[in-house]
Amino acid sequence: MADDFSERDDAIGDQFRVLDAFRDRFRSVRSYLYYSGMFDELFVRVDPWLGLRFNLAMNKKIALVLILLLGAALNSFAQTNSTPGAPTAGIVAAAKQFLATLDDAQRGKVVFAFKDEAQRKRWSNFPTGIFKRQGLRMGDLTKAQREAALALLAAALSPQGYEKVLQIVEADEVLRKSSGQSIFGRDEYYVSFLGQPSSTEPWMIQFGGHHLGLNVTLAGEQRTLAPSHTGAQPAIYELEGKTVRPLGRETDKAFALLSSLNEAQRKQAVLDFQMRDLVLGPGRDGQTIQPEGIKGSALAEKQREMLLDLASEWTGILHEAIAKAKMDEIKKNIAETWFAWSGPIERGSAAYFRIQGPTVIIEYAPQRMGGDATKHIHTIYRDPTNDYGMKWWKQ
C-alpha cells in the first residue's frame, strides 16, 4: 500500500507541476465565483493580468461550462496540493471536496463546533475499542470518500508527513493481520473537523487511530500540528519485499546525535533513571515540565544542527513553508533547547529521548510491555506556547 501511495504521490507531483503555474490565477477566479451567487447576474472576471473581462450574463450555458471546467481544475488542484508552502486555500478546497462526497448524516458526524473542547481533546495512542473516537471511521466510508479523505491529508501534510502517516496506518494493518484483532487496521482511523473549513477563520482537522493523533489547527495561513501523537507497532515491518520503518529516521537521527556527544556531554544528556512512558502524552494538555539533559548552549554547532534535524522529523509533517517557519523559531531558541536521553546508548536499543525548548516539546518512548520495545514506539509533539493554535484564536 505504501508503495502504491508513493507512486500516487509521484503522479500527484507531476499533475501539480502542470497546475502550479495556474494556481494563483485559479484562486482569483474562484473568489469571484464563490461570491457571484446568482447565475442570472453572473459576472466572471478572469484574472486581471490577462486583461480579459467577460460579461456572461447573456449566455448561461457558456457560464455553466466555464464554471464546470474551472471547478474541475480547482478540484484537481485541491487533491494534488502537496507542494511546499501549500496555501490554506488548497487545504480548504480539499476539505470541502471531502465534505461534498458525504451525505447529510455523515456531514453531521464529521463536523464539530470549533469550540468543542471535548472533541478537541478526544485523541489517544490507544486503538478503537479501548478509546472511543468520534467523527467518521475510514472503514465506514465509500472508496470515493476514503480517497477524498486521503486527498485532504495529502493537501494538509508534506509528502514525507503524508508518507509517515500512511506507514503508521499500514503498521496497524500489519498488526491486525498478525493478531487477528479487528480493533486494529486501516479501517479503524477516524477523521473529523472542528469548525468549518475556512481560509480566514480558525478550524481544525483531526485524523487518528491507534498510534496516531494528528491535530492540525489552521488559522488563515498559519498552521500548527501541536499537539500530535505519532507511534508505530510494529515499528519495523516488511511490505512487498521492502523494509518499512515509519519512525526510522527519528530513531537513526537520535542515535547519531547521541553518538556525537563527548563523554562530558553524554553525562549531562543521559538521565540515570527509567522513562517508562511519555510524560506529556495524550491527556496532558497545558502542562510543561522542567527541562533536563544537555542544553543547546552546551552543544557544538554541528550537534545543534543534528538536534534541529531530529526535531524536523516532527515539524516536517506539515508543509515545508510552515515547517520552515517553525524550525526558524526553534533555531532561534536553540541555546535554550534541551536534549535528554534515558536508557541504553547502544545504537538500535530501546531508549527514550526528549527535545524541549521554549516553543517545542518532543518525546520518543519505546514501550516495554513483554515484547521488543524497539518495535513499539510512542511519540508526542507539542508547542507549550501554542498547542491547538490557541494563541491565534483563544481570547
Added chain:
Amino acid sequence: MVEAVTRTLCRLALLLALLALPSAVFAHRDDQYLQATLVAIEPSGVRLQINLTPGVAVAEQVLAKIDRDRDGAISKNEAAAYAELLKRDLALRVDGRTLELKLSASEFVEPADLRTGSGTIQMEFSAIFGPLAAGPHKLTLENRHLTTISVYLINATQPRFATVQITRQKRNENQSSGEIEFNFHSASPKDR
C-alpha cells in the same frame, strides 16, 4: 440477587475477553499500573497532579481497592477512601519536614473504562509549606502505592512563578521516589 449474579458474570466475561487478547500483540501497558506525577512548586506550597492508569491485566486488582462494596460503581465515599489510601502511600517532604497532603481535586472514570486499560484516574493533592527562607531547598517525594504492579513517573513542572527556580531533579531508577532541588527568591512584584 439475580441482577448481582448477572452483573458479576458480565464483568467476568469482559475481563476474560480482554485477557484473551495476546499480551504481546495487545501490547499496551496491560500488566502495569502507571502512576505519573507532576510536581508543581509554588511560592507557598506544592501541588501533586497524579494520573493513574491501570493496564487491562491489573485493572481488577486496582478496582478491588476502589470499589470496595463491589457493586460495579465508584461512589463518592469509595473515591474519597481510595484518595486517602493513595495519600497514605505518598510521602512529601520539604527540607526534611513532612508536609500534610490534602486532596484538592479528583476525577474517577467509570470502572468499565478502567477495565479497558485506557481509563485514567486523576487526582490532585496540595500541601502548604508556609513561608520559605530565600535560598536553596529540597523537596522529596516517595510513592509506595501498589509497588508490585506499578511503574512511575515523577517530573517537576516548569514553575509559573519567577520566585521559584528548579535547579536539579533526581530520581531513583524506577522513579518511585524523586528529589527536586529549587531556589526560592524573595517575591517579585508579579508573583504577589
